[in-house]
Amino acid sequence: MRIIIAEDSVLLRSGISKLLEDEGIEIVAHADDADELLAAVAEHDGVDLCIVDIRMPPGYSEEGMHAAIRIRREYPDVAVLLLSQHVVGRYAAELLGGGSAKVGYLLKDRVADVDEFLETLRRVAAGGAAIDPEVVSQLLSRKHDSALDLLSPRENEVLGVMAEGANNVGIAERLFITERAVEKHIRAIFSKLGLGRHEHDHRRVLAVLEYLRGTGPNAAGAGSVTGTTTGANHPGEERA
Structure with missing residues (x-):
């Protein structure tokens, strides 16, 4: 599996990268902001999934969510997993509008089991969906x-x-x-x-x-x- 990680926190990004690489998952690119994420998706062929934080530079509002929506629209074969501390309801419907497959939305503070997280990545990349119940609630x-x-x-x-x-x-x-x-x-x-x-x-x-x-x-x-x-x-x- 080939993954792009879009996360501006260096410590969190490094931790996720180490976890995935230990599982034999290839990290093809890192992105500090939404523009770098979109450029990386355009540059690398065969990307299976993007892990995306919602609030990223420069504005720390919904840059990651907007990039995720664009990826779902322009690169339908690329799965997107939002990993955030925030629930952004007004854009959730738009994210799902292209279809409910290959999309996930998890809250960072509620990811407590590494094996479950890895299984979620694989399921979303394979065409499934994963929405944290707290997001739905x-x-x-x-x-x-x-x-x-x-x-x-x-x-x-x-x-x-x-x-x-x-x-x-x-x-x-x-x-x-x-x-x-x-x-x-x-x-x-x-x-x-x-x-x-x-x-x-x-x-x-x-x-x-x-x-x-x-x-x-x-x-x-x-x-x-x-x-x-x-x-x-x-x-x-x-x-x-």
């Missing part, structure tokens, strides 16, 4: 009154786990229900959110975007998020 707490209010408590739980990147099997295991029940709930979610079948629309992504888009105070259902989930939707699951 904080985004959910900002949700405004919308079509989401039409969803039942169980449908909100299903959509919340879907937003973390889980496929139908993962949702069933997390919520202790059958896959058939998951499919039923997802069909109801699509219907209530007005997501009919359109040839060029991926309804799972659109549902997650609606879930993440809100900014108002409504934390209903946030307590159902309990653990990091990583996984890719199987191609056939869009039918549900």
Whole structure:
């Protein structure tokens, strides 16, 4: 696996590099800011994944997030894992807008297990998704009154786990229900959110975007998020 690390903290960058190199992972470039990151992606062929801090020089606002969105748009084969101390809700939906595969969003302070972190890198690079439950919980707490209010408590739980990147099997295991029940709930979610079948629309992504888009105070259902989930939707699951 070939990785670019975009992190302005020298100590953290060195620590991540040593960890990955000990696992036989190739670090093809380091970047101190978003411009260096974009230049490195353009320069190096065969990059599998970029690890990106959200707040980087010169402004220390959302430079890394903007670079990640651009990479997802211009280099769809390159996976992006945001590793940050911050939840930036207003851009999370845009990051997922190109598809929920090959993207991750973890909080630095909550990465407590090295093996789990390495497995997350591999899963995201292979086409999966990994969104820290705390990220989902904080985004959910900002949700405004919308079509989401039409969803039942169980449908909100299903959509919340879907937003973390889980496929139908993962949702069933997390919520202790059958896959058939998951499919039923997802069909109801699509219907209530007005997501009919359109040839060029991926309804799972659109549902997650609606879930993440809100900014108002409504934390209903946030307590159902309990653990990091990583996984890719199987191609056939869009039918549900």
